[in-house]
Amino acid sequence: MNKKFDKNFWYVFGTSVGIIVVAVLIVMMIVDLSTTKGLTGQVIKNKDSIKLGLITPLTGDAASFGQAELDATNIAIDEINSKGGVNGRLLQLIPEDGRCNGRDATSAAQKLINIDKVRIILGGACSGETLAIAPISEPSKIILFAAFSSSPKISDAGEYIFRNSPTDNDWAPIMAETLTKQGYKKVAVVTENTDYAMGVRDIFKVKFKELGGTIVADEVYSQGSKDFRTQILKVKDGNPDVIFVNPQDDVSGALLAKQLRELGVNTPFYSAFFLSSPKAIELAGSAVEGATYLDVRDLSTNAGKALIEEYKREKGTPVSEFIIGANYDRVYIIKGALEKCSEDTTCIKNYLYTIKNYEGVIGTYGFKSNGDMDTVFLSMKRIVNGTSIVLE
């Protein structure tokens, strides 16, 4: 090797290493300052508080869910703090933006775990976030508690991972069974091209075919699209007995329902969750009249009603009552665990596995050995005269 090459190589290598070291020092200094001398007042103020991390999308397409998660979590934490906190210590929520993707979620998790030293992370929201955080939180024995992720992959992602949202495996087969029981043989599925909805679609299709039905149309639309007319036309052309409307969120579901009816498709349609959002009903109006959907069962309990009232008063119309309820419950479940175990996560983990009949605002439930909810927590509802009624 000649001298010139050597010089070049070491120049580049040396510079990169040098810059890295300098940057490390600077960041360390800043971090040190901020934690000990208090660049950010909050750190000092709540020195004795119990920190809870929250990872949820605060920007991007899914931000409206993230905001709902944050609001609902804050309501619960404020309630607990105003009643004196947990064992005399206040709860401090540190929300981080996971942007519904793996990279930002891992950055957020690394920050929460290593800088804020949280032992409990609420989140992620999108399954993609949760799946990306799991390999980081699990080895450090951090509790990861999702209230919104439904991917079946999360069930076996780790021992310290819990959720109080139904998995797609829980409810998509129920949907297929329900439709079969109602005597529907030919179904049209319209799905939004997102991780959640596509996961549901795959499970649903398998189950429905197993039960002897046929899929006459299987349409997909991309996230954020607002024009479904040709997909609907293909649905119409398949001449189904029933339509399974399978969107990611309330707004696209409502738009889809609206366009279905606008185009004169009067086939009954079934769906899940999104119709619990008042926004969906407001948007779609008469288009969702008579629609049947699977939803979380008991948000009409007193506690649930009160929560939704409070949420409406303080934060506005919720995107989904289900999300609000699950998030609210999540904080209280953690509160119970903290009261018993303080911040010993192994104790918390074991405690959470023992929970069997927790009475939350979304119902009474516990956790299975894989950290999922043990109760399939759903009931059929129908929109009648613009409000939903429970069918049993």
Next chain:
Amino acid sequence: MIEAYLIHLLILVGIYSVLAVSLNLALGNTGLMNMGHIAFFGIGAYTSVIFTKDLGVPFFAAFLIAGLLTSVFGFILVYATRKLRGDYLALATLGFSFVIYSLMLNWSSVTRGPLGIPGISKPCFFGLCIANNLQYLIFVLIISAISIAIMYIIVNSSFGKLLAATRDDDIGLRALGKNTFMLKSKALMISAFFAGIAGSLFAHYITYIDPSSFMLSEVILIFTIVIVGGIASIKGSIVSTFLIILIPELLRFLNIPSSVLGPARQIIYALILLVIVLWRPKGLFGKIDLE
């Protein structure tokens, strides 16, 4: 424990600096306005994951295959767009990244579509596996240092001077008997190769990939890195990667309401980009004006 967080950030910086320097090789040193660079990153990530996970290829082989396959896509892109120039080239490459994005999203049998691919293994070499982030950081630093050194040598070689010449005057260089199309192809293939291996590093670090990591907003992120650092400046790209990755992380420590935090971060990117474009077209370390 601060170290662990810093290690995480440094791993990201290492990966993105390879991505930025490789973009700069095409954009700055060769003058190829490639807005499809993020697609190369994505192709590399998916290739590496599919080869290790579905086909059981050892990591290092998959890592190289990721680079090579991406490089083939680089050639396809440069061949397809060989007659375009200026903003039409920029648009066509942007169109290319959209096409690749739809492919990742819709070719579900291979990419699992929007569900993404979870549970990606950490790299192993002959039975020795990377067990923690510190080791991964060392691995990333070695790979980045080698990659950047190679690109540095290329840029400063007589070949690199030809690339600079084709950026400045393509016809003039052809009149000197140089096949500028081949030069551009090679430049973009090298650029794509390193973007591809950066993608592989990214996928095996995050352990979960889905198409959303390779979208339009990410194109703008790496463009910002290169432009802030300075056209045709490797040093600039590296420093700028630090700034652009770390500044938003520092924001996490300020008491900004979280509903504002996310947009604020994007606004900072956009403002930095506009300020540089408007008032300092050379970027921080560049010698060449953006034109």
Next chain:
Amino acid sequence: MILQITNLTKHYGGIHALDKCTLDIAPKKITAIIGPNGSGKTTLFDAITKLITVDEGRVVLNGKDITNMNDYDIAKSGISRTFQQVRLFKNLTIKEHLEIALRVDDEKLFKVLLNKVFIKEKNNTHKIKEILALVGLDKPLETYASDLSYGQRKLLDLAIAIAKPHTILLLDEPVAGVNPKLRVEIVNIIKKLKSLGETIVLIEHDMNFVMGLADTVFVLEAGRVIANGKPSEIQNNKRVLEAYLGG
């Protein structure tokens, strides 16, 4: 004959930029192509170097048909040219320009890298200085092209055309827009090049300029050779005078 051009024809819509243009270039001589503006002189150079594709006709260099070759292959096979609007690489230095022109296998990336890493790169500085001395460009080697004056750019453009391995040198209006002093210098450079055994073809619209310089003159009008011969013969050719006065 070193370069034979036969029946080159190029139409732009209804305009004949080149119309069955035929000429032969003799080796080791200075050949001038003159004609009024718009007579197709630069188009002829562009056609020879394949910057434009002709409709018909043949170009033969040293007995080899180069009509259908790529522009860079034509350049490689031995044609060097300058441009009326100089084409330089503004972010490269004088030295880098000449190095690019002198090297022949710098496009081969792996070879370049191997050379860079294991073998000391060939030092061209001596050769570069020689060429710069020949054209009289007296600026530090590390000067960027963008920092040169118009005249210096003309000289650098000439220098890289000379540096590039070639058998024939095409100069497109070498003195257009330069001051009288530099004009004299360039004339001297061209003469010096001839004495070194170079074959030179130059384009010029000013008839008087080529009289003392060229060995042979071709006169172009509307893309067609209307006269050729020694300068003294051309000077008195009636058609040529008509063309110039009419044009």
Next chain:
Amino acid sequence: MILAQLIANSIIIGSIYALVAAGFALVYSTNKFMHFAHGVMVAFSGYMLFLMFSILGVNFYISCFITLILAGLLGWISYRVVYEPLQKRKSSNVILLIASLGLLILLENTLMIFFGPDIKTINYFGIAKGIDILGAIVTPIQIAIIIITLVLLVGLYFFMNKSKIGRNMRAVADNKELTSITGINYRSIADLSFIIGSVLAGIAGILIAIEQNLTPAMGTGLIIKGFTGAVIGSIMSVPGSIIGSYILGFAENFGVWFLPSEYKDAIAFILLFIFLLFKPNGLFGVDKGVRNK
């Protein structure tokens, strides 16, 4: 019946694309750079209507009027603040394109800070029952969108071809250098193109807000489809870009009829890529100044 509905669907979505594409092409044809932030002008207008009408309770038509003025103003400001300095420095259109992307992100996130990330709706006309036209079902709002687009198409055509200002704009579009010689003030033409283009975006924003809904990030999605339509027609010509948008609408809807529907966006992107490669100036443009050599 199906065919009629497919055609209707194509025309409806084509009209929405055309509304976005027309302004984009108008700015491009006079200024020769890609004003991607045009997308966010559409979103901005929708939100301004939301602010005026739904929050402040101003009369709907007055709100629309104010929205259009604000849209024109924002377009003009963005030209003067961002683009003009760059043009003065003789930056290439690639730099202007990058600047426009910066502007797009800046404005989009500003909207997000002010209005929040959730979806806003303006339910001024309520939910309308579809009307059956030759077997295709179309709602009154959609008919309004189609009619307004067509009126704009015709209006713009006459404006560009018959009025003096329009002819000057076309002259600038054809040859910027020449017009400065003939005494046309380039700056005022550029100002005007941004104002008119942004008012067009304003009209698009209002109609889309009523027909669909508002999200801060909607601008990006719209501009991608809008410029795809413009590229197909011709980015240099307003009527061309409008026709191109309809072609895109037809291609997407007819394509999806035969292909799995998840490929709807892919069809648009592949069309965009193919057109840029093989016919970069679109079906109605001349190939000039696009390719090397």
